[in-house]
Amino acid sequence: MSKDGKPKTKARGLDRAFAILDHLCQVGLPQRPIEIAEGMGAPKSSIYDLVALLLASNVLEKIDADGRVFLGPKLNFWSTNYRKHFDLGGIVRPILENVTARTRETSQFCTLDGDKYYVAMMNEGNRPFRISADVGERTPIPWTASGRLLISHLSDQEIIDLIPEEDFHLPDGSYLEPSSFIESVRKANADQFFDFDSIADNFTHCFAAPVYGLNNRCIYTLCIIAPQGDAEKNYDEYRSALVEAAEILSKKLTAQTSSMSEMAAE
Amino acid sequence: MSKDGKPKTKARGLDRAFAILDHLCQVGLPQRPIEIAEGMGAPKSSIYDLVALLLASNVLEKIDADGRVFLGPKLNFWSTNYRKHFDLGGIVRPILENVTARTRETSQFCTLDGDKYYVAMMNEGNRPFRISADVGERTPIPWTASGRLLISHLSDQEIIDLIPEEDFHLPDGSYLEPSSFIESVRKANADQFFDFDSIADNFTHCFAAPVYGLNNRCIYTLCIIAPQGDAEKNYDEYRSALVEAAEILSKKLTAQTSSMSEMAAE
DNA sequence: CAAATTGTTCCGGTATATCGGAATACATAT
DNA sequence: ATATGTATTCCGATATACCGGAACAATTTG
Structure with missing residues (x-):
């Protein structure tokens, strides 16, 4: 240097x-x-x-x-093997379909890549509309409901260190104070749930529920994107549908992982 | 050195x-x-x-x-993006389901990884039985029907160079002469189809049809694994179902790729 | 066709990644 | 506890990967 x-x-x-x-x-x-x-x-x-x-x-x-x-x-080959063992796809797809069947809304399966959030799987609702983030597109964590849950195992300092300054500037131009963002993270963690009016547009509402992996860390989320009217009308219904689905998913995925490591240990 | x-x-x-x-x-x-x-x-x-x-x-x-x-x-992230653009999954899955619906047999979507064949996607038939190769498992090319099609663009010498000597030793212990293997490759290419009694077991029959990508190279195959009795009884039906599905798939996939490269070229 | 621009390959110096082997930590048996 | 074996980390020599810049090729423009 x-x-x-x-x-x-x-x-x-x-x-x-x-x-x-x-x-x-x-x-x-x-x-x-x-x-x-x-x-x-x-x-x-x-x-x-x-x-x-x-x-x-x-x-x-x-x-x-x-x-x-x-x-x-080659990426397809590796991921075929990755998915075979964790069986995302096989397990998640029907659960998304079930959520969409119960709510008729678009449902998504989301996770982190580094310091960004992305949609790993999506199931369009019966009356689809343009979603802010496409499958595979990396989005700043503070812009999303799921983001609150996915980093809730981190300390305040770790959160500040992880998220780039510019990601607190929301797409509408306003600035989200890191401290108030962290507050919402803590609340999301306590509730094991988070929802808010989407900040990418002004007519949808996002619901997110945590899917837990090993040592009870939220590694994925399930979420619903709904028109704000519907969201208000069916709030309890949607929320419980999502939470139940996420709990089932947590169990299935941890079962997968632990059975795999048991096999490896003979 | x-x-x-x-x-x-x-x-x-x-x-x-x-x-x-x-x-x-x-x-x-x-x-x-x-x-x-x-x-x-x-x-x-x-x-x-x-x-x-x-x-x-x-x-x-x-x-x-x-x-x-x-x-x-991370592999999941990359492959989510890979699949989003080529949309394997979205395109292939329903085609496999259609083949299985028409034939009631197990259908697969296969390709190469280096000098080996593997099953990238599988759709179990109505009465599933133990398949020789699992999804994602690398198998010697000469052991498979699809293998004949997937390398048919290579010259004799290139084929010899690509395939390791030991892969000509079949799982039943017998040795497949490279020359007669190459003969079967040429025949497969001429017929745009290949089928034989499975060499991994002695009760199934494999059908394979080529899916063509750019410059008319066979980059994927669709195949059917059927009990030998069924295969004989419904040979024409199965064969045409597979070939038709493969043709549709070829069109869809090449449309994808070319539209993508056009976009890149503005 | 020449000139200018852009894209690709080639080449050599040097920062550094690889790997053998030593040192250390951890686990299991005595 | 001590000994024995195994897994992991550390360390330093040297082969080589990275990258700046030059040479070369392709493409566009005048």
């Missing part, structure tokens, strides 16, 4: 490679190596190297003749 | 990291770093390093207090 402000340290290939994958997720479209390098602010030659390596292992895939690449089939 | 037979070259972190993921897929259970190192025949200290890095980026996940790790939630 040099004496002035520039750390000037070489980035590790692994981290850069993963950053490429994250970058492509964010862009959501195939890109050429140079676009990736510029988009990430990374050295060109390194990105060319890494893209070639990732193509060779099929972690990236060449999409067109112009050299654009995107997430590759 | 030393003078005797030992190349003695350091492995690149990326490749080893990916090898760790592949190894865990193969084992199918959480493992401790030392088990991974020994299972892969890799240097211990390197594996400890890499496992720590992969844990930090959530590509691996700590499963129990003994330090066992397994595929992590």
Whole structure:
């Protein structure tokens, strides 16, 4: 590290490679190596190297003749194995369907990726409307109801450290005080539930219930996105549907995980 | 590189990291770093390093207090994005269900990972029985009907180079001559179809039809696993059901890919 | 067709990742 | 407790990956 402000340290290939994958997720479209390098602010030659390596292992895939690449089939292979063991998909899908059947609203299965929230699975309600966040799209934690639950195991300081300053600036331009955000986190944890009028639009209401994994940490949430009128009218009904579904899911998922580690321990 | 037979070259972190993921897929259970190192025949200290890095980026996940790790939630995030764009899942699932509805047999969606075949999606038939290969399990290409189609774009030499010698030894102990395997590959390609009595057991029959991607390469297959009696009785019916489904799927998937690359090109 | 611009490959110096082996921590048996 | 065995961390030498910049190729523009 040099004496002035520039750390000037070489980035590790692994981290850069993963950053490429994250970058492509964010862009959501195939890109050429140079676009990736510029988009990430990374050295060109390194990105060319890494893209070639990732193509060779099929972690990236060449999409067109112009050299654009995107997430590759190897990821599908790994995730097929991941999902086989935790069986997200098989377990979660019917539960979402059940929630939507009971409430007729759009239901989602959400979790964290680093310091962001994302929707891992979605089940459209009977009268679908444009949802703020699409499947797989990373969204600032404070913008979401689920976010309150997903970080409730952290201390105040850890929360402050985790969440980037800019994520407290809500999409409507207003600023959410970290302290009042943390208050809502504590309340969500106490209630094992959180709901509020969506801050991404002004006509929907979000309900979120925690799904617990090992050592009772909330690792996923189930949530419902409903028009505010419906939400008010059916509040108790929706809330209990969601909480019950989340409890069932917690049991099923922890059963999975513990049976797997027992098998590993022979 | 030393003078005797030992190349003695350091492995690149990326490749080893990916090898760790592949190894865990193969084992199918959480493992401790030392088990991974020994299972892969890799240097211990390197594996400890890499496992720590992969844990930090959530590509691996700590499963129990003994330090066992397994595929992590980051893979789920990436694959959520992968699947969102290619929408395997959304497109393939109903097609498999349709095939199974028409034939009442177990249907599968298969592809390659490196020099091995695997089942990426499965739909159990109305009277399920134990299938030879589970979802996500890597199987030698020559053991499968789909394998013939998935490599049919390769030259004879490329096929020989790709497939490890030992994969021509079938599970029943017999040896399949590469030349006669290649013959069956060429026939499969000409027929755009392949079927045979399963070589993993002696009571099922496998049908496979090609799903084509860009430049008309067979990148996936649809297949049916049926009891031999049923297979014979309903041969034409099953075959056409599968071929029709595969054609529909080819169209849908290529439409996806090309629309994506058009968007990227603005 | 030349010039300018943009995209890709090549190359070499140096920061650093890999890996053998030693040191240490942990677990189990004596 | 002590001994024995196993798992993990630490450490340092050196092979090599990363990256700046030059060379080269492709594409667009005048």
